[in-house]
Amino acid sequence: MSEYRIKGETGDWEVVIGLEVHAQVVSKSKLFSGSATAFGAEPNSQVSLVDAAMPGMLPVLNKECIRQAVRTGMAINAPINKWSRFDRKNYFYADLPQGYQISQLYHPLVGEGEIEVSLDEKNPEAVKTIGIERIHVEQDAGKLMHDQHPTMSYVDLNRSGVALMEIVSKPDMRSPAEAGAYLRKLRTILRYVGSCDGNMEEGSMRADVNVSVRKPGAEFGTRTETKNVNSVRFVMAVVEQEARRQIDLIEDGGTVVQETRLYDPDRNETRSMRSKEDAHDYRYFPDPDLLPLELDEAFLAECRASLPELPDAKRARYEGPLGLSAYNANALTAEVETAMAFEELLASVAKASGKGEADVAKRVANWLLSERAGVLSANNVLASDPKNSLEANTALVVAAESGAISGSKAKEIFALYLTGDIDLAKEIEANQQTSDTGAIEAAIAKILADNADKVEQYKGGKEALFGFFVGQTMKAMQGKANPGVVNELLKKALG
Amino acid sequence: MSVDTATVAKIAALARLKVSEAEIAAMVPELNGILAWVEQLGEVDVTGVEPMTAVIENKLRLREDVIDADPLTGGGKRDDVLANAPAAEHGFFGVPKVIE
Incomplete structure (x- = not known):
């Protein structure tokens, strides 16, 4: 992959990108209180007196949130700090009733890790390792709505106090595509681990995008931070827009100011958030309401044992022992649900046909990715349709694998079965191809x-x-x- | 360590405290007195002493992930939560518009 360069009046520029991803932790209750975390509830119905920061209320840490963050850290090969601590990050905003966010500045839970991202779907060699600086655990803020009343903003504190993992990358990305690939891969890993649902539309993953520009090989330039970007596409757009803006500014004789910016998707531009001018003066100090968090070996061992096979390992196994093409291995592992469906069908077909998994893997992969996918979409049937069952899929793939019916017959029969009222076993029997x-x-x-x-x-x-x-x-x-x-x-x- | 007028004014602004110039002028020597008093601790040699994180030897207790396990600290208290709000409409807190 050629290096990404932006043409300016004074020559080529390089963009340097770091992402701070806020990933909402999958847990039933909040980080420091027992109120529920479910998305979409009636406003302020999932707010406890702790979340509303009523005087005298004390935080009590949720074990599951820590467990999820630890598992996430292990999934990116990062050391887990057995001793970590919570700090108060002080600022005033209407969505933050405490007047401070409980976060971890000085002693985060998770240390340095890394993830490998694929930069070209068709070329498995085109990979890059992106470093992760740290992961820490913190509280989310409430939600503000500005368009419901002429003079007031409305505040819903349901999200206030929900646990977030802040996953801070190193400034290792050099193009919008790399930033997009990193975010997608991170999302995949989080969803495999089950520590975040990765639902960007519902705000379960949001990125703060740090961008600076420099002449290739020069020192890092001054960076800006564009807050709360909530899709892969927008992150890539922010990088492009912000790099262009900084280059134009510098080439016109100006200087980039370190500041917080907002992205406006409708106008595809970033703009300065003046209200946050003082925002970097957070006056952090250790939260006196919370003792340091100390984890023992047994807890860490349990976290490690509970990790599933992760996407990179899975892809290697699909390509190696199972003998799938790189393309199919990639397609099957990109979403955890696809990988699970593949493995379930694979085990079922292998058992029913009495063959080894490696012997039937190619046919199962092709059936899932191309034949079945084609039949479902051609007939407007959802993958979740009860008729698209493990039993039906197994029967068809086994019949095709044994040569009893042809691959194209399997598709025809599947279409009939999904849309009509036929007995699958009888239909397979009736369409047996002959080797007589x-x-x-x-x-x-x-x-x-x-x-x-x-x-x-x-x-x-x-x-x-x-x-x-x-x-x-x-x-x-x-x-x-x-x-x-x-x-x-x-x-x-x-x- | 000591503070000057500008630092005190900035701290007050960050804490959203309205402090007059005369009050700031009075506060500068007061705060410097406090800082100097606390700074005496720096005279103690603490080489090899672990920083103390709490006065009581105790471990942080963790809570199981159960919704509303303790009704006193659970959700579903919208009316209580909104009771003291200067403006509450349609189940929301109403605050002066803070749009960017």
Whole structure:
């Protein structure tokens, strides 16, 4: 992959990107209180006296949130700090009733890690390792709505106090594509681990995008931070817009100011948040309401044991022992649900057909990614449809794998089964293709006799006619002849 | 360590405290007196002493992830939570518009 450069009046520029991703932790209750975290509840219905920061209320840390953050840290190969501490980050805003956010500045829970991102789907060699500086745990703020009243903003504190993991990358990305690939890969890992649902529309993952520009090889430039960007596409747009703005500014003789900016998707531009001018003076100090968090070996061991097979390991296993193509291995592992569906069907088909998983993996992968996917979309059936069951899929793949029915018959039968009211087992039985050489030979003999002229042409060198004979034979056999056997017998008959 | 007028004014602004110039002028020597008094602690040699994080030897207790396990600190208290709000409409707190 060629290096990403932005053309300016004074030559080429390089962009340097770091992302701070806020990932909402999957937990039933909040980080420091027992109120629920479910999305979409009635305003302020999931707010306890702790979340509303009523005087005298004390925070009590949720074990599950810590467990999820620890598991996430382990998934990015980062050391877990057995001793960490919570600090108060002080600022005033209407969505923050405490007047401070409980966060971890000085002693975060998770240290340095890294993830490997793929920069080109078609080229498995095009990978880059992006460093992660730290992961710490903190409280989310409430939600403000500005468009409901002419003079007031409305505040909903349901989200106030929900646990977030702040995942801070190193400034290792150099193009919008790399930033996008990093965010997608991070999301995949979080969803495999199950520590964040990765639902960006609902705000479960939001990124603060740090961007600076420099001449290639020069020192880092001054960075700006664009807050709360909530999609991969917007993150990439912010990088592009902000880099362009900084380059134009510098080339016009100006200086980039370190500041907080907002992204406006409607106008595709970033602008300064003046209200946050003082915002970097947070006057952090250790939260006197909370003792340091100390984790023991047993807790860490349990976290480690609970980790599933992660996407990189899974992809390597699919390509290696299971013998899938790099493309299919990638497609099957990108979303955890796809990988789970594949493994479930794979195990089921292997068991039903009495074969090893490696022997049926290719057929199962092709069935899921292309054949089944095609039938579902052509018939407007959702993958979640109860008829798209493990049993039905297993029966069809096993029948195709054993050669009892052809791959195209399997698709036809599946379509009929999804949209109509047929008995799947009977339909497979009725469409069994025959390898009965006697019947196929008889059909071939008749076709060759009826088409003596074409036989002459074929023997005279017009080999393309072979396909015609195959077609005629399949037609005579009503599509139930095993194509491999037909080919073989035809070749023999045509000498 | 000591503070000057500008620092005191900035701290007051960050804490959203309205302090007059005369009050700030009076506060500068007061705060410097306090800082100097606390700074005496710096005279103690603490080489090799672990920083103390709490006065009581105790471990942070963790809570199980259960919704509203303790009704006193659980959710579902909208009316209580909104009771003291200067403006509460449609279940929201109403605050002066803070749009960017």
